[in-house]
Amino acid sequence: MSYLKNILNKNATPQSQPIPGTKQVLNSAGGYSFPVDCWTQLERFLILGSEGGSYYASEQKLTIDNAQAVQACVQADGLRAVKTIARVSDSGRAPKNDPAIFALAIAAAEGDDKTRAAALAALPTVCRTGTHLFHFAQFVDGMRGWGRGLRNAVGAWYAQKDADALAYQAVKYQQRDGWSHRDLLRLSHPKPENEQKKALYHWITQGSAGENIPALVAAFEQAKRAETAAELVGLIRDTNLPREAIPTPFLTEKSVWEALLASGMPLTALLRNLATLTRVGIFEDSEQVKAVSERLTNPDSLKKARVHPIAVLAALKTYGSGKGVRGSSTWKPVGKLVDALDAAFYASFGNVEATKRRWVLALDVSGSMSFGDIAGIPGLTPRDASAAMALITAATEDNYRMVAFQDKLTELRITPRQRLDDVVRGISNLPFGSTDCAQPMLWAKENQVKADAFVVYTDSETWHGKVHPVQALRDYRQAMGIPAKLIVVGMVSNRFSIADPSDGGCLDVVGFDTATPQLLSDFVR
Template identity: 60%
Template sequence: MKWTKHYQTSRTPQNQPIPGSNQKANNAGGYAWEVSDWTQLDRFLILGSEGGTFYVGEQKLTIDNAEAVKRCIELDGIRTVNRIAEISESGRAPKNDPALFALAMCASFGNEQTRKAALEALPRVARIGTHLFHFMDFVQGFRGWGRGLRRAIGDWYNQKDVKALALLAVKYRQRDGWTHRDALRLAHPKAQSDAHQKLYRWITQDEFAPAQGLEIVDAFRQAQTAPLKEVVHLIEKYRLPREAIPTEFLTRPEVWEAMLPHMPLEAMVRNLANMTRIGLLTPMSESQRLVTQKLGNSEAILKARLHPIKVLAALKTYAAGHGMRGQGTSWTPVQQVVDALDAAFYTAFGSVTPTGKRMMLALDVSGSMEAGQIAGVPGLTPRVASAAMALVTAAVEAQHMITGFSAAGGGYGGQWGGGDPGMTPINISPRQRLDDVVRTVARIPMGGTDCSLPMRHALKEKIEVDAFVVYTDSETWYGKIHPAQALQQYRREMGIPAKLIVVGMVANRFSIADPKDAGMLDVVGFDTATPEVMGDFILQ
């Protein structure tokens, strides 16, 4: 009898745990390591749980992540609050909702010190009216309106400069069924100035009295009944935002032309299709020049904390020439704008230092990566988003190759029938536009998930690699050897102390990286800090 056929630590089928390890069954029937609650907290804060995954529905994925957040609160509530605030405040996540949800949990389930810290952190995480209303909606699902919560809401208003607060009042008037009137009537804040008191009176009783700092409120009130020419004048003079403009004027090019010079960068990116459709944004126009100039300003992009996911979502939609949900509205994309969005995607990650190392960037393009959405963006699956994420590294690393592990011979592989999964060279480059890259990756045939393939392929072909970077959901199950074992074999036979970086593309609890191996690292996909963290790890 060959005893090692049934028990060995150097080569174990992925549908069995490595002997002596603490691997757990993943959602696909394979075995992987569970990440810590702190790592899962990061994944949730950055990737969210909207849309679920291939194996786990949205409801269960949200519950799993909420329970991980709760365990973090029980382990160290102050650390949890600080992590939520840090990721939210630094703009590392594409959406703020997971941070607000987690902060509401801290304000509800933590001990006295944690609840106090969570409410004190509210202005750092809830920076605009929409954030505040989301938080109020979340927290009401967990607790009642005690004195501490009322005081925190009141302080949120009182601590803001009245001019900034007036802008928030006209721009974010209602979200999630909440209004500023609701918030102020619940909180009953004692106004810190006469101007604050007049603003609160206008919000709660619709009685306006002029005061320094409230000019935008008066302009908003005038705009509701003014003719088009006067509305344009009010926009130019008081910088009225889109939300303050009567709906009937939002199809007029002159209105958007007046807003464009002072429009916040994120709002501009979000409204590129609107400005193109109504005829304002055209090739070689002054509006096109202004838009591309703003998108080319790296300092402004970083200062605005414009997240690359939002740029990528805008690029996918704008370049397509129609909305993601159908052909109801359409426009002709301006090529210079498409190119500027492409460049802005890389800029939004900040400065990435090249390592000079040999890197294999391996994309999991299996069937499970085609389900769900990154940060709730329609059409942005982990499968296509991983290609965009890989190009951030490829753009600065001279020695790299991009591959995908997929099905064999153009058919479906592994579980889906038609042959074993295999490696596919992916001919994509940062010199291509991202929308072209996304289409290229979408055409790669899907197979069963075998995350050992990059290391096995490099060993078979004698490719010298210093770092394998695998973009995956870690739902690996198909191979005859675990990814960690394949890396160890590669190291032994090639004589290269290669490292493995696992880029988690969904907010589940699994990783193919052995936590006991110092040469393996877990990072979160689309965290803006990830490329630099990867570089530091590779150079260690």
């Protein structure tokens, strides 16, 4: 009898068992992975959210796990937690702001005195729009009472805006989640510092507009009574009336949309309304196509507007398909606009410096990666999104190999010269299988592929293989004589990773964090 066969081998352990001497934990798939600390999970949650859950965890379970991670961070170092929440939100690193608002509400409800004060002070940084503020009110109302500190913080949100800026918030973001500006003003009682602000508060709470009311509010009231598209066009031209102020029957009028576009429609609104603009005939004019394409591909404008790559990818996926995700609406996509969206995706990550190193970009295409939606975007699974994420590095580096793996591995002939939506569709059509995240390192060793870095895009729910990924990485390093690094790009906001936290050559980062591509580059360099 070989005694060694009857115990676990720390050099070749099945993924269904923990590596001896490590702190690996059982993951949701039944295999063993390394647990990430609460700070890593906090960033995953802030950027990826938990909408839709994952293949192995329901939305409820994933949200509870992430809420517990936020609570752990708040208890461990509340001020650091608040700074992290505010930094991720303010820098536009996340596709959606809801997780940051939720986390801030937890800090404002469960932190110590200093943490609660810091959370409330960060309210204007995290909650930049009326909708954000309504979300916060909904979250915090279920966690704590409306004490003086909370009422003062909400009042300060209104007080710090001048009358015109606040009028825009009141007209564009009128109510959400059962909350309105009327509700919050009545709770917070901010004191108006001038007659115009006083008239605006009165209009919000009482519904009647006085003589000192801001011009945008007066135009909004006129728009309610408009009988022709021409009247609305004049109001839009004179006051920059937003789309939300336009009565629904007029939102099929080409002239109204031309006026909205000419008034400087925000980039995020432009992305959401490309299909409508196409349907009403705006892009029959080649000059309009050119102007919109230039706006979409301007890196400075994208950054200033906090346009996240996920928003661009969602627009590309939907607009390029020519049909809505919900409903039966259809349109004929304009090729130049599809190309502009493709370029905008790369531009939205900013400039990434090339390393001149050798890369293996490995996409987990197992069954678990095909479930759930990234940041709640319908139809954008972690499997699809990983391909888009990998193309950022591929577009920067000259020396890379791209592979897709499940329990087997396939080398991909994908280049950034292909259009992004075509690549995503191609990844979607690959066969499913069990998850073995050791495959990229095993393949590279067997085929003598020289790599300075393995980048694995995964949910870390690995369980199928005969050896753990970190064991395969160690074997590769020894066999090839290359101190290769492993970067795990987390595509789901769970608490697992295949990266060994005790290995200085391993790094955990978050998928679709706008900071990730440069972070990869810096780490490998």
